Amino acid sequence: MRAPIIAGLLRLFAALPLDWNRRLGWLLGWILAHTPNTLRRCATINLELCLPELSAPERRRLLRANLIETGKTILEAGPMWGWSAPRIRALMGETLNAEPIDAALRAGKGVILATPHLGSWEMAGHFCGDRWELTILYRPPRLAALDSMMRHGRERCGAHAVPTDATGVRRLYETLSRGGVVGILPDQDPGQSGGVFAPFFGVSANSMVLLGRLARKTGAAVFFGYCVRIPGSAKYRLQFMPASDGIDAADPNVAAAAMNRGVEACVRACPEQYQWSYRRFRTRPPGAAKIY
Numbered sequence: 001m002r003a004p005i006i007a008g009l010l011r012l013f014a015a016l017p018l019d020w021n022r023r024l025g026w027l028l029g030w031i032l033a034h035t036p037n038t039l040r041r042c043a044t045i046n047l048e049l050c051l052p053e054l055s056a057p058e059r060r061r062l063l064r065a066n067l068i069e070t071g072k073t074i075l076e077a078g079p080m081w082g083w084s085a086p087r088i089r090a091l092m093g094e095t096l097n098a099e100p101i102d103a104a105l106r107a108g109k110g111v112i113l114a115t116p117h118l119g120s121w122e123m124a125g126h127f128c129g130d131r132w133e134l135t136i137l138y139r140p141p142r143l144a145a146l147d148s149m150m151r152h153g154r155e156r157c158g159a160h161a162v163p164t165d166a167t168g169v170r171r172l173y174e175t176l177s178r179g180g181v182v183g184i185l186p187d188q189d190p191g192q193s194g195g196v197f198a199p200f201f202g203v204s205a206n207s208m209v210l211l212g213r214l215a216r217k218t219g220a221a222v223f224f225g226y227c228v229r230i231p232g233s234a235k236y237r238l239q240f241m242p243a244s245d246g247i248d249a250a251d252p253n254v255a256a257a258a259m260n261r262g263v264e265a266c267v268r269a270c271p272e273q274y275q276w277s278y279r280r281f282r283t284r285p286p287g288a289a290k291i292y
Contacts, residue, residue, distance in 0.1 A: 003143040010149065013078025018091070018234050021075050029071025033064045039277035040067060042292060046276045049291070050201035065272040072229070073120065073275075080122035081153025088126050088157055093235030095127065101181075101223055101240060105132070110176030110220035114186040114211060114243070116263045117275035119228035120236055122154065125183060127227055127238045129159030132181040135171060139164045159183070169210065176218040184211050186224075187263045189283050197285050198256035201264060206283035212255025215248035222247045224262040228270050241265060 013021055032039055043066055047059045054062065080088070104111050113134070115124045128134045138154065138161035140147045151161050162168035172182045189195070190208045198207045215222050222243035227236050246258035267274045281291045 003146055006143065007146060007149060010078045010146075011082060013075050014082030016078070018076075018079060021079060022072050022229075025072030025075035026068050027071070028074060029068030032071060033067040039070060042279055043067060043070075043276040045291060046278075046280060049203050049281070050276075051271070062272060063276075066274070066276050069119075069229075069273045070275070070277055076120060077122065080120065080126070081149055081156075083156075085130075085157050088123075089130060091123065091235055092127055092130070093230055093233065093237050095131070096237065096239040098131070098238075098240055100242065101132075101221070104221040105179060105181070108179045110179050110218050111181045112176070112211060112214055112220045112222045113181060113183045113240075114222060114224045114259065114262060115183060116187045116224070116226060116266050117185060117278060118226040118266055118270060119273040121185065121227065123236045124225060124227035124238060125154055125159050126157040127236070128181065128183055128225070129155070130157040134159040134181050134183050135175040136161055136183040137164045137168055137172070137185075138162060172214060173218060176214060176220045182214070182220075184208075184214075186211055186259050187278075187280065189280060192283060195283075196252050196256050198253055198260050200260040200280065203281060204285055204288070205260065205281055207256040207260055209252045209256060211259055212248060212252060215243075216250065216255070219248075222262075224266050226266045226270065228273050239269075 043063055047063055051059065101111055113128055115121050125134065125136060136159050138151060141150055154161055162171040175182050186208065188208065189206050195206045195208050197204045200207065214220060223240045224243060225238060225240040227238045230237050243262050244258050246254045249255045249258065279292050284290060
């Protein structure tokens with residue numbers, strides 16, 4: 001019963017103009033910020049852990065702003081998955097610092113784009129799929145009835161979704177070996193056996209090793225990117241930065257630490273639009289106390 005309801009809501013949000021969609025998202029975020037709920041609790045904990053240099057009032061203001069942005073992100077899923085490619089392209093504003101990526105591709109190198117859960121990562125996929133032939137990993141949703149809507153929505157502007165299994169990972173290697181572009185969300189918890197513990201905002205976080213392995217084995221160039229809402233505009237801005245040294249290190253701990261530093265740099269550029277409500281530290285080192 002849940003899947004038809006969610007699909008119906010997504011179609012409803014997709015039928016609205018983006019300004020109305022964002023106003024409703026603002027309202028949803030305001031409610032999240034002012035009522036007890038899991039997202040607010042998790043975001044509060046993460047902000048206290050990751051940004052201890054902020055005063056308590058500063059963290060409260062950031063929490064409110066962040067949950068409002070979270071509300072917008074939730075409702076924007078309708079347009080991101082349901083709008084036509086021309087309508088989505090009309091939302092694409094400026095792209096900053098993409099020239100080094102184009103130069104790497106002209107030189108025949110593969111490129112890995114690491115796009116954290118910051119701003120609209122769905123829009124980041126559309127931006128990149130439209131500019132380059134992008135291959136991304138895709139994990140089907142728990143509600144199978146939403147699979148087609150989500151997958152086709154993510155492929156609408158030129159991205160190619162491959163499964164999060166051995167077949168999909170092989171496709172990533174093949175894409176990079178022929179000088180193509182792949183996209184990875186680098187700030188997910190890969191689970192009990194899928195990563196190594198590396199610092200993230202000074203906190204030990206279970207971190208993926210796939211990105212570092214791809215870079216090391218293929219010689220691909222790695223760039224971090226994030227797509228944020230432009231204040232006072234219906235458009236989005238996509239911005240890139242090169243990865244720091246060590247991203248392709250043979251030691252997975254060194255590579256994961258470099259990856260997390262790249263994510264941190266993106267988040268600090270626009271902390272109010274990061275997905276602080278994600279349980280980033282749910283997997284703990286042996287013997288460590290639970291955080292959430």
